[in-house]
Amino acid sequence: MIRVLRSNSTCILSNSLFGPYYLNPLRLGGCLWYSTADPDLEVEFPRVLRTGRSNQVKSGPQRQLCQVVLDHFDKQYNEELGELWTKARAVLLDPRCWQYGLMLNRFTELGELSQALQAQGFSSLLPEDCGSGSLRCLVHPAQNRFPSQKHRPGHLKQLYLLNAASLLPVLALGVRDGDRVLDLCSAPGGKAVAILQSATPGLLHCNEWDGERWRWLRDTLQSFVPPALMEAVGVLNLDGRVLGRREAGAYDKVLVDAPCSNDRSWLYTSQPKQGALWLQERAKLPELQKELLSSALVAARPGGSVVYSTCTLSRAENGAVVEAVLASCPDAQPQDLGWLAHALSHRFTFAPNSPHGLLVVPDQGRTWGPMFLAKLKKL
Numbered sequence: 001m002i003r004v005l006r007s008n009s010t011c012i013l014s015n016s017l018f019g020p021y022y023l024n025p026l027r028l029g030g031c032l033w034y035s036t037a038d039p040d041l042e043v044e045f046p047r048v049l050r051t052g053r054s055n056q057v058k059s060g061p062q063r064q065l066c067q068v069v070l071d072h073f074d075k076q077y078n079e080e081l082g083e084l085w086t087k088a089r090a091v092l093l094d095p096r097c098w099q100y101g102l103m104l105n106r107f108t109e110l111g112e113l114s115q116a117l118q119a120q121g122f123s124s125l126l127p128e129d130c131g132s133g134s135l136r137c138l139v140h141p142a143q144n145r146f147p148s149q150k151h152r153p154g155h156l157k158q159l160y161l162l163n164a165a166s167l168l169p170v171l172a173l174g175v176r177d178g179d180r181v182l183d184l185c186s187a188p189g190g191k192a193v194a195i196l197q198s199a200t201p202g203l204l205h206c207n208e209w210d211g212e213r214w215r216w217l218r219d220t221l222q223s224f225v226p227p228a229l230m231e232a233v234g235v236l237n238l239d240g241r242v243l244g245r246r247e248a249g250a251y252d253k254v255l256v257d258a259p260c261s262n263d264r265s266w267l268y269t270s271q272p273k274q275g276a277l278w279l280q281e282r283a284k285l286p287e288l289q290k291e292l293l294s295s296a297l298v299a300a301r302p303g304g305s306v307v308y309s310t311c312t313l314s315r316a317e318n319g320a321v322v323e324a325v326l327a328s329c330p331d332a333q334p335q336d337l338g339w340l341a342h343a344l345s346h347r348f349t350f351a352p353n354s355p356h357g358l359l360v361v362p363d364q365g366r367t368w369g370p371m372f373l374a375k376l377k378k379l
Contacts, residue, residue: 102161103190180202290324347366
């Protein structure tokens with residue numbers, strides 16, 4: 001159990017595994033930090049939660065905007081999204097206002113940490129009627145930073161820091177206890193962790209083709225999943241485009257969180273030449289995405305489900321990919337996700353009339369996204 005005990009100048013954090021630590025509060029960038037001798041026990045309580053004053057998070061060195069990418073996005077997204085792009089643009093160009101969710105790890109002792117966070121203004125992201133199972137994620141209405149915990153072999157983390165919109169594909173997938181699940185493009189592992197937080201699948205295969213990202217995925221799973229449950233988890237290093245043929249009809253649920261032109265990160269490459277190169281490669285992504293989604297449908301059993309997701313606003317990588325795969329796969333049927341948008345309309349801004357799925361658009365006060373998701377059923 002973890003306890004956070006406060007006095008006027010000192011906070012004592014005790015843990016059955018690491019023992020007591022005496023902490024001195026430090027004011028950094030408008031926040032009150034409690035540092036410990038152990039980096040995994042570092043806790044931040046934003047000052048606004050204690051004083052009620054407006055919180056403007058001061059970032060470190062400013063990330064350099066790539067004008068080449070921004071110009072390209074302006075041209076494309078003004079046409080595709082109109083006024084929604086104006087709102088999203090304002091959010092994406094100010095990383096200081098980005099919000100973060102804290103996914104709690106059900107496999108480790110949280111002690112009073114959850115209660116302490118809720119006392120500081122954090123609340124549950126997910127209502128009970130959205131099919132989240134035991135998945136828990138806390139968010140705060142202010143734009144606050146929170147430290148991510150470092151990987152330490154043999155020790156489970158308590159929190160996973162994430163863009164809360166990344167949980168939507170997992171909710172759409174609807175994994176239940178005993179399901180056989182494939183996470184086709186799994187690194188860095190956040191959605192695989194969310195799957196295991198929401199249910200206990202009979203089998204979960206997490207696949208990543210890139211070697212470095214595969215190691216990152218492995219470390220993430222080891223940081224959040226107990227060894228006993230890891231026996232039902234396989235970490236694969238295969239080309240997702242051919243994995244479907246190797247494992248045809250083997251899975252009840254398949255998630256395809258496809259490689260995409262990540263709008264948030266692409267805007268901040270420090271090298272204009274790199275940005276220009278990315279934009280050249282962008283045109284090739286839809287073909288890869290179609291192959292991955294088609295492979296996922298082959299891997300799913302008849303009656304099984306496939307969820308496709310990206311973290312881009314690009315219509316060519318979102319609805320157009322799903323439309324092309326539906327046209328070429330007569331045994332695939334689109335599924336309505338209106339229930340999910342309805343359940344979480346108070347948390348996310350969804351683009352109206354997004355073809356073949358849901359599109360989360362960053363907005364003021366709801367800075368989550370971009371995130372596109374679509375669900376298909378294999379007949």
